[in-house]
Amino acid sequence: MRVLIVEDDPLHRSYLHEAVRAALPECDMVVEAESGQSGEIEARKARVEHVVMDLQMSERNGIEAARTIWRERPDTKILFWSNYSDEAYVRGVSRIVPEGATYGYVLKSASDERLKLALRSVFVESQCVIDREVRGIQQKSLGNAHGLTDAEYEILVDVALGLTDKAIAQRKRLSLRSVQNRLQQLYEKLEVYDLPDDGMEGWYNLRMRAVAVALLRKVLNSSALERAERELHDRSGS
Amino acid sequence: MRVLIVEDDPLHRSYLHEAVRAALPECDMVVEAESGQSGEIEARKARVEHVVMDLQMSERNGIEAARTIWRERPDTKILFWSNYSDEAYVRGVSRIVPEGATYGYVLKSASDERLKLALRSVFVESQCVIDREVRGIQQKSLGNAHGLTDAEYEILVDVALGLTDKAIAQRKRLSLRSVQNRLQQLYEKLEVYDLPDDGMEGWYNLRMRAVAVALLRKVLNSSALERAERELHDRSGS
DNA sequence: GCAAAATATGCGGGTTTCCGCAGGACAAAG
DNA sequence: CTTTGTCCTGCGGAAACCCGCATATTTTGC
Missing domain, CATH: 3.40.50.2300 (Response regulator)
Structure with a gap:
């Protein structure tokens, strides 16, 4: 052996x-x-x-x-x-x-x-x-208590790379609205909606906050980001 | 000893x-x-x-x-x-x-x-x-070729936490426009402006892209994020 | 095979970003 | 004192985002 x-x-x-x-x-x-x-x-x-x-x-x-x-x-x-x-x-x-x-x-x-x-x-x-x-x-x-679907995860990665909704829609062959739908699911699952206390509303940029939470929870990490970035550049060249 | x-x-x-x-x-x-x-x-x-x-x-x-x-x-x-x-x-x-x-x-x-x-x-x-x-x-x-000022770095962290411009302005005692100014400086220093090839314009959500680039370049990392998150919650409670 | 549930799309609007332009405050240099 | 440079601020508009509502299309379960 x-x-x-x-x-x-x-x-x-x-x-x-x-x-x-x-x-x-x-x-x-x-x-x-x-x-x-x-x-x-x-x-x-x-x-x-x-x-x-x-x-x-x-x-x-x-x-x-x-x-x-x-x-x-x-x-x-x-x-x-x-x-x-x-x-x-x-x-x-x-x-x-x-x-x-x-x-x-x-x-x-x-x-x-x-x-x-x-x-x-x-x-x-x-x-x-x-x-x-x-x-x-x-x-x-x-077992999706807070767990993300593969589809949702994909979107999350694209968002984390800094792509716009439109760009993601094009990459994934989806309509703009579908992408935004998936985003909303993400926001719910990641519990991005503001702090419970006070009248703190509109404190979070949801898109960015979702990624921050994902990073903090280790759903995403920098190594995954690097991989995705490489992939993005490869595909955009082909 | x-x-x-x-x-x-x-x-x-x-x-x-x-x-x-x-x-x-x-x-x-x-x-x-x-x-x-x-x-x-x-x-x-x-x-x-x-x-x-x-x-x-x-x-x-x-x-x-x-x-x-x-x-x-x-x-x-x-x-x-x-x-x-x-x-x-x-x-x-x-x-x-x-x-x-x-x-x-x-x-x-x-x-x-x-x-x-x-x-x-x-x-x-x-x-x-x-x-x-x-x-x-x-x-x-x-030696700021691409190096960020402390001020810029602070803004970067706040953005990465998912705060809105308004929230950052309030936290940092700045006007909304000033925060956005600093953001623009960030975008320039992090070279966030689109891919050189093709007619790829508007592919990036600048705010998110800036954070992604910072993470990829290790200007930010998850441990810094965690620290900032804790700090954010402490301050908001005081 | 059909009903239910999940998923995908379009429309419309309110909000937030992004940013050029223009003006004020303040410090350093001439 | 004036000039120059840097930083902060307000205004306004184009674009992007967030999302409720309504309508297909697909998947799933029985």
Whole structure:
């Protein structure tokens, strides 16, 4: 078995190396990469089918790397190992996981034991392992108490990029009014409507406030924004 | 000499502990805290005057912790040890450092050597040590090529929180038009004006786009936003 | 297959942004 | 004292946003 570790922090990388060695005695080769970029290259070169991947690396982040790896070999087993459980990351991951692929999502705050268990489960047993806390986020984001639909999320991202209603309508092949409808749903779900106290009305620019709330609640994060920005420029050129 | 380490990642924490022991043989006591919250308490309890502080911790971030520590003992020497050199962090730090205080700013990507040198310089020699890269950000943000004035930055934050022009005017004791003036300056400095190609005009909602650009350029980040949000709620209650 | 619910579109208007133009306040330089 | 530069302010209008109301179109559930 060959395992690829993609992680930019040297400390965490060597810790992972250790953990892989300890949890997977049948593993006869461990490759390390320190960025998403080089991770993709190493994966291609060494033909690994087991990857431990950090999200949020400075160069090219884990989600993008995972997507290209999966595009080339959809049967690759990937264990995501991340600091946070931002809804933006969780959503980003589940957006790219191919049909039937096996993967895992473990937080860095988890114990050694949990990490090793996850390594064995995902790589040997081909079983999906999602950290309890991450699972919670997933549930909440789907079971729509405050959870956003995919459609709503898309609009949110476009708004956050700074596009006008008209531009969004054009990009998404919708009428202007439909876009504004979706926006209103967003405003409700994000509870953007003013402060409860006082006669503070009209204090918020709803469009901007919605994005601010999404950022504060980690529904959006800057890495998701960066991805969207790149995508926007690519598409506008094509 | 007593040293307090405030860092939420266990791996980094023990690495720091090691580095402190190695670099400062005269240090006879090392205290660890795993959040800004507990960092403040430990600092008070152990009366340390030397702190190594991580920025961006989940609970209460390093900047806030540093501020309260400095408020109680302005002669405390603090070495900030951070992953990134976002302008938002740099600005946040220089905003809170008291007159004449000694501090340092080292990136986690720096070598062992650099870290140890910084520890000795700041804690023993009482000399400020700012990482080269961070220094660069500082320069750029002050020497205003694209750098924002403090006034502009304030407006930017308020806009990013989702306040309307009117609300900002009231908060800042300015007329509506003045706020809009400052906004226009922002738009220019952030180069928000549309894509160069095509007849793409009116594609951007300037107000939103400005914030998006600021986020992408790390002039703003979510931690700065959180701080501002808390502040907003505090002030509105008083 | 049909009713109900969700989603998409058009219209119209009130409000907010965005910004050019023009004038005042105040400080620094000539 | 005048000039120049910077900052604040008011006015007015075009464009964009927010959103209630009414009408298709599609999806869903039974």
